[in-house]
Amino acid sequence: MKAALVGMDGELLHRSRRATGRERGPDAVVADILGFAAELRAHGVRRYGEPASAAGVAVPGIVDAAQGVAVYAANLGWRDVPLRALLAERLGGVPVALGHDVRTGGLAEGRIGAGRGADRFLFVALGTGIAGAIGIDGRVEAGAHGFAGEIGHVVVRPGGAPCPCGQRGCLERYASAAAVSGAWAAACGDPGADAADCAKAVESGDARARRVWQEAVDALADGLVTALTLLDPGTLIIGGGLAEAGETLFTPLREAVRRRVTFQKPPSLVPAALGDTAGCLGAGLLARDLIDTTDPSEVTT
Numbered sequence: 576m577k578a579a580l581v582g583m584d585g586e587l588l589h590r591s592r593r594a595t596g597r598e599r600g601p602d603a604v605v606a607d608i609l610g611f612a613a614e615l616r617a618h619g620v621r622r623y624g625e626p627a628s629a630a631g632v633a634v635p636g637i638v639d640a641a642q643g644v645a646v647y648a649a650n651l652g653w654r655d656v657p658l659r660a661l662l663a664e665r666l667g668g669v670p671v672a673l674g675h676d677v678r679t680g681g682l683a684e685g686r687i688g689a690g691r692g693a694d695r696f697l698f699v700a701l702g703t704g705i706a707g708a709i710g711i712d713g714r715v716e717a718g719a720h721g722f723a724g725e726i727g728h729v730v731v732r733p734g735g736a737p738c739p740c741g742q743r744g745c746l747e748r749y750a751s752a753a754a755v756s757g758a759w760a761a762a763c764g765d766p767g768a769d770a771a772d773c774a775k776a777v778e779s780g781d782a783r784a785r786r787v788w789q790e791a792v793d794a795l796a797d798g799l800v801t802a803l804t805l806l807d808p809g810t811l812i813i814g815g816g817l818a819e820a821g822e823t824l825f826t827p828l829r830e831a832v833r834r835r836v837t838f839q840k841p842p843s844l845v846p847a848a849l850g851d852t853a854g855c856l857g858a859g860l861l862a863r864d865l866i867d868t869t870d871p872s873e874v875t876t
């Protein structure tokens with residue numbers, strides 16, 4: 576868990592992180608989130624003489640931002656946690672925003688990170704899975720049911736590898752860091768080899784690694800071009816573990832996208848800039864947006 580106190584101008588005033596400790600169960604994790612937030616509030620009072628005016632929190636899984644409910648997270652084991660109300664109560668009634676981790680990280684990348692100034696962007700995180708955030712006019716589209724941006728489950732290889740989501744041939748079965756790790760481990764015969772090892776082997780000219788890498792790049796380009804055709808973003812921001820390969824990924828990916836587009840305008844394709852603090856900074860933006868849209872006389876401080 577990462578947390579920060581952020582000034583109105585976006586300045587990071589104080590940062591802190593701690594282990595989530597998910598092995599202790601969902602109730603303990605929720606209690607820790609509330610306790611962590613209360614400590615930040617107390618730090619603000621000690622250091623600045625007043626607590627933060629609003630709070631934002633971003634969590635994984637299925638999130639109902641409108642209702643302020645953390646609906647489900649497979650790896651944390653929680654269901655229907657009314658996190659916004661619990662936090663507001665713990666923080667003395669300040670306005671609280673709840674967001675989805677990837678969409679909130681995407682908000683930060685789009686507004687203050689790699690996409691700074693882009694009013695239409697798409698953020699795609701290539702990690703264990705693949706998730707995305709659709710940026711429109713300084714905010715991120717959640718969709719009618721909280722599922723917008725799930726580009727990892729766009730089918731790019733019909734009839735292909737089964738996916739835990741129930742479909743076959745989903746993008747994340749081919750182009751996530753986990754998929755590349757698995758494909759490279761099988762190709763090189765070392766079960767411990769991962770996507771970063773594959774990128775290194777590509778850089779040293781290994782033909783098997785190049786084949787594995789190009790398959791992932793082609794699947795990714797197929798998925799991205801589907802998204803570009805629908806959304807027409809000005810900037811396409813790629814983050815997550817696989818993006819750490821840098822130009823080993825970006826050079827062939829730009830080329831693969833360029834080969835596929837016909838009438839579509841290719842966006843500028845850039846690496847994410849905020850690393851693993853994107854979610855935390857995005858939560859700060861969600862909180863600041865609450866202050867911007869709330870009558871000052873109504874903000875509890």
Ligand SMILES: [Zn+2]
Nearest residue numbers: 728738740745
């Ligand atoms: Zn899927």
